[in-house]
Structure formats: structure tokens, C-alpha cells
Amino acid sequence: xxxxxxxxxxxxxxxxxxxxxxxxxxxTIPEISVYEGISQHNVGKILRILRMGGFLESERxxxxxxxxxxxxxxxxxxxxxxxxxxxxxDDSFCQSHTGMNDICTNTTECSVRSLWKIIQDAxxxxxxxxxxxxLLGTEDNLFSLFDVAPGNNSSN
Amino acid sequence: xxxxxxxxxxxxxxxxxxxxxxxxxxxTIPEISVYEGISQHNVGKILRILRMGGFLESERxxxxxxxxxxxxxxxxxxxxxxxxxxxxxDDSFCQSHTGMNDICTNTTECSVRSLWKIIQDAxxxxxxxxxxxxLLGTEDNLFSLFDVAPGNNSSN
DNA sequence: TTGAATCTTGATAAAAAAGTCAAGATTAAT
DNA sequence: ATTAATCTTGACTTTTTTATCAAGATTCAA
Numbered sequence: 001x002x003x004x005x006x007x008x009x010x011x012x013x014x015x016x017x018x019x020x021x022x023x024x025x026x027x028t029i030p031e032i033s034v035y036e037g038i039s040q041h042n043v044g045k046i047l048r049i050l051r052m053g054g055f056l057e058s059e060r061x062x063x064x065x066x067x068x069x070x071x072x073x074x075x076x077x078x079x080x081x082x083x084x085x086x087x088x089x090d091d092s093f094c095q096s097h098t099g100m101n102d103i104c105t106n107t108t109e110c111s112v113r114s115l116w117k118i119i120q121d122a123x124x125x126x127x128x129x130x131x132x133x134x135l136l137g138t139e140d141n142l143f144s145l146f147d148v149a150p151g152n153n154s155s156n
Numbered sequence: 157x158x159x160x161x162x163x164x165x166x167x168x169x170x171x172x173x174x175x176x177x178x179x180x181x182x183x184t185i186p187e188i189s190v191y192e193g194i195s196q197h198n199v200g201k202i203l204r205i206l207r208m209g210g211f212l213e214s215e216r217x218x219x220x221x222x223x224x225x226x227x228x229x230x231x232x233x234x235x236x237x238x239x240x241x242x243x244x245x246d247d248s249f250c251q252s253h254t255g256m257n258d259i260c261t262n263t264t265e266c267s268v269r270s271l272w273k274i275i276q277d278a279x280x281x282x283x284x285x286x287x288x289x290x291l292l293g294t295e296d297n298l299f300s301l302f303d304v305a306p307g308n309n310s311s312n
Numbered sequence: 313t314t315g316a317a318t319c320t321t322g323a324t325a326a327a328a329a330a331g332t333c334a335a336g337a338t339t340a341a342t
Numbered sequence: 343a344t345t346a347a348t349c350t351t352g353a354c355t356t357t358t359t360t361a362t363c364a365a366g367a368t369t370c371a372a
Contacts, residue, residue, distance in 0.1 A: 001159050001241050001279070005360065008268060015264040028318070036264065041362050048320075061369020064318045077271070085157050108171040108192065111291045112164060114298050115233070119279055121302070123157075126278045135267045142270050146277070161330060184348070197332050204350075217339020220348045 007085040010046050011135075012036050014055060014080060018072045018132050026065030053083035072136055078127040089113065089120040159241065166202050166240040167233075167291075168192050170211060174228045174288050182221030209239035229289040234280065236288070245269065245276040 016035055017027050029047065033040040047066055050056045057069045068075065126146070134142060172191055173183050185203065189196040203222055206212045213225045224231065282302070290298060 001157075001163060001237065001244055003157050003244060003272060007157060011268050011271070012264040015267055019264075030318090039361070042360080044319075044321095045361080051319095058319060059369080060317095060319045060367075062317045063370065064368080066319090081157060088157055088159060108168040108175075111171055111298065112167050115167070115286075115291065116159060118298070118302050119282055122278045122282045123275055126275055130271075135271065142267065142274070146274050186348090195331070198330080200349075200351095201331080214349060215339080216337075216347095216349045218345095218347045219340060220338080222349090 001088075004085045006046060006049070007081060009036070009038055009042070010050055010084040011077075011080065013038075013043060013046055014050060014068075014075075014132060015135050017056065017066055018068055018075075018136050021068050021072055024067075026059065026067045028065040031065075049083065050080070053080070055080060055083070068132075071133075073131045073133040075132040076127075077130045077132065077135065078124065080132070081127070087120060088123065089116040157244075162202060162205070163237060163241040165192070165194055165198070166206055167236065169194075169199060169202055170206060170224075170231075170236060170288060171291050173212065173222055174224055174231075174292050177224050177228055180223075182215065182223045184221040188222075205239060206236070209236070211236060211239070224288075227289075228292055229287045231288040232283075233286045233288065233291070234283040237283070243276060244279065245272040 013032055013036060016032055020027055029040050029043045032038070032047075033043045036043070038046075047056060047058070051058055051066070055069055055075055056066050058064065058066050130145075134145060169188055169192060172188055176183055185196050185199045188194070188203075189199045192199070194202075203212060203214070207214055207222070211225055211231055212222050214220065214222050286301075290301060
């Protein structure tokens with residue numbers, strides 16, 4: 001169970017652009033590349049995905065660059081992650097045999113699918129109200145939303 | 157955010173073997189291959205991982221095969237998934253700069269890491285008390301553990 | 313209108329994951 | 343002992359994901 005590089009980099013680029021929303025400054029691919037340590041080509045590729053997903057707007061030309069297509073508190077992280085990396089469990093998978101539980105109980109596949117669905121629900125529950133705005137503040141702000149102690153990295 | 161094929165197949169193989177635990181029957185690679193529709197070679201590769209992780213025991217020879225190394229209610233799914241596919245977020249990553257929140261707040265990387273950690277915690281919370289035993293029953297049994305309606309596949 | 317800076321796109325290359333293969337080692341039955 | 347059935351291991355091939363490249367299109371300023 002892993003996040004893809006696209007999810008990691010995509011979210012970082014979006015946060016980076018989001019930090020400049022309130023000063024109405026757009027960011028260029030070279031700028032983001034330097035800030036995030038991702039190659040320009042890769043930044044371009046990732047921003048294309050975010051743009052086509054409706055989260056960014058771009059302007060060409062000498063004074064071009066990328067800006068958010070909506071205020072940070074209107075951009076839902078759950079939607080962003082879906083565009084960047086899909087979902088763990090897609091309901092449509094088992095729609096073909098909804099209610100046919102006699103089949104599902106005999107296949108280990110459906111036991112596993114059920115577990116994936118439960119995990120997906122747990123993740124959705126975390127993300128459902130989370131917006132880009134929540135990721136623009138300090139780390140502490142984010143943790144406090146979920147009652148997680150900031151410095152609880154086990155030992156040390 | 158995806159589960160790997162190894163996680164999916166590994167869990168299915170483990171559940172399959174677990175279903176025979178109470179009748180004390182071992183399963184062979186060819187049997188599991190047929191049951192789960194996975195090639196024999198791939199089953200062998202996956203079972204090796206589970207065996208080295210301590211969840212399975214194997215016996216060679218003409219009457220050989222695989223059995224659980226412990227009763228299903230003693231095998232924690234969280235441990236199985238860790239061996240099969242690692243974790244979303246590893247605490248050791250940020251241990252090097254615990255408390256240095258002034259750095260973390262300036263890098264988008266740490267905003268994202270914090271989100272990964274929160275999601276990992278949510279998943280752990282689902283898995284912490286889940287054992288293989290819970291996956292051996294019917295689909296309904298599993299859903300009832302988490303208050304999920306069995307037939308809630310949105311529309312249809 | 314020329315040039316420089318930018319985004320855009322499809323094709324290509326590199327890396328990682330998944331799956332396959334072949335040869336070997338062990339065991340039990342005959 | 344011999345044979346047949348099994349697990350074991352490392353190497354190999356294929357597929358998917360990730361990252362790079364090159365050529366093009368757009369915009370602004372001088």
C-alpha cells in the first residue's frame with residue numbers, strides 16, 4: 001500500500017502554488033522545479049494532470065505561469081488525490097454482483113475486496129472535509145485537526 | 157494510492173490456507189494456484205514472502221504443503237500487510253528532525269508527509285484489532301465489524 | 313515584427329514492479 | 343534405491359510506472 005510519486009509530487013506542487021494564492025502571484029514551471037527539487041519536465045507533466053483535473057489554471061507567454069483555479073478552501077484534497085492516483089477501491093467493481101453474497105463468501109477475492117473497501121472508507125473519512133487550505137498552514141495546524149501530537153515519533 | 161498485486165494475492169493465499177486450518181489440512185502450490193487463478197510460479201513466490209514473514213510453515217516432499225504457523229485469530233492483518241507491501245508512512249523518515257517544526261512548515265514536503273501520516277494512522281486504526289479470523293467468515297461479518305451496510309454500493 | 317520566456321504535447325528512455333522460468337533440494341511411498 | 347510429488351532459489355522476461363526529451367504553440371515586451 002503505497003502512494004505514487006505522482007500523488008506526492010502533485011500535492012507538493014499544488015501546495016506550493018497555493019501558498020501564493022493570497023498574493024495573487026502565479027508560479028512558473030522553473031520556479032516550482034527549484035522549490036521542490038523536481039525536474040522541469042516532470043513538473044510540467046504533473047501540472048498538466050492537475051490542470052486537466054480542474055485544480056489549476058495556466059497562462060502562456062512571457063509573464064505566464066500557474067495559479068489555483070479556486071480558493072484553497074474550495075479545493076478538496078480527496079478530489080486532488082483521486083485525479084493524481086485513483087482510488088483504493090472502486091464500487092463499480094462489485095456492482096455487477098450486488099447482493100449475490102453467496103458467491104462472495106466463497107471467494108477469497110471478495111473477502112479482500114471487502115477489506116479494501118473498509119480501508120478506503122476510513123481514508124475517505126479523514127479526507128472528506130480536508131481542503132488545500134488545511135495543508136497551507138503549519139504542520140501543527142494539520143495535526144491538531146486530527147488530535148495527533150506533533151512530536152509523537154515513537155522513541156527519540 | 158494503490159494496493160500492490162503482492163498485497164492482494166498474498167492476502168488471498170493466506171485466507172485460502174486459513175480456511176483449512178481447523179481441519180488441519182495443508183494446501184499445495186498447485187491447489188492454491190487453481191483456487192485463486194494465480195500461476196503456480198507466482199503463488200510460490202508470494203508464499204515464500206509469507207513464510208519468511210512468519211505467517212506460514214511449509215513442508216516439502218510428497219505429502220508437503222503450506223499451513224498457518226499460528227491460529228487465524230493470532231495472525232494480525234496489519235503485520236501481514238506490512239510484510240507484503242510496506243507502510244504508507246514510516247516514522248523514521250522524520251525522526252532526524254523531530255521538533256524542528258520551523259523547517260517542516262517551510263517545506264511542502266513535510267505538509268504532505270504529515271498528511272500521509274494522518275492517513276496511515278486512520279488505516280492502522282482500522283487494522284489494529286483485525287485478525288485473519290475476521291477475514292475467514294462471510295463478507296457480512298466483516299462489514300458488521302465496522303458498521304458498514306453490506307449492499308451499499310451507491311446507486312443500483 | 314522580432315525575440316525571449318512561457319506553457320503544451322507526444323514520443324522516448326529509464327526504473328521499478330510483476331510475473332515467469334529452470335534447476336535444485338527434500339520427502340514419502342513403493 | 344527409485345520415483346514422483348512437493349517446496350526453494352536465483353535469474354530472467356515482461357509489464358507498468360516514472361522520468362526525460364524534443365519540437366511546437368502562445369504571449370508579452372521592445
